[in-house]
Amino acid sequence: MTADTRIEDWDHYSAALRERGKEFTALHPELIKGFGALSRGAATTKHLDAKTREFIALAVAVTTKCQGCIDAHARKAKAAGATKEEIAEALGVAVALNAGAALTYSFHVMDALDGTGQG
Structure with missing residues (x-):
């Protein structure tokens, strides 16, 4: 960094x-x-516990690059009893989704090339 x-x-x-x-x-x-x-x-919420909500919040914070969100939700996740190992696994989902989104948008580039006579 x-x-x-x-x-x-x-x-x-x-x-x-x-x-x-x-x-x-x-x-x-x-x-x-x-x-x-x-x-x-x-x-x-009625169905998600605090720790699960914080895993989701941290994954979204990473994908949106919100440092304030990272700060707040890392603290809340720790207070909810989340371990570093659990958080790392939740963040792994965020990493994979970002990679998947980049792959999917790569297909749009190919479509754009085909649509502009470049393909």
Whole structure:
């Protein structure tokens, strides 16, 4: 990883993110209120336990490259009792899906080439 993408101090990053969140909340409180309601709604499930939800959240955080999401959901996964081994397996699914998506979109490139008379 490069210095630009690697977070050396996750606790400092998390604290700075919370401060930015407070600033943004003051600027657009209704948006944050709606986001909070959405998050609470997603966390209120009948069939998935907290650990499973955090596996899903971490996989999505990785695929969307959301460092704040990684920070928050790594902490929540740990609090829910997830082990590094379990998290690694969940992230393996994210890696495989990203590879599958790249493969599928490669087919679209071939289709585009055929459709433009390049094939």
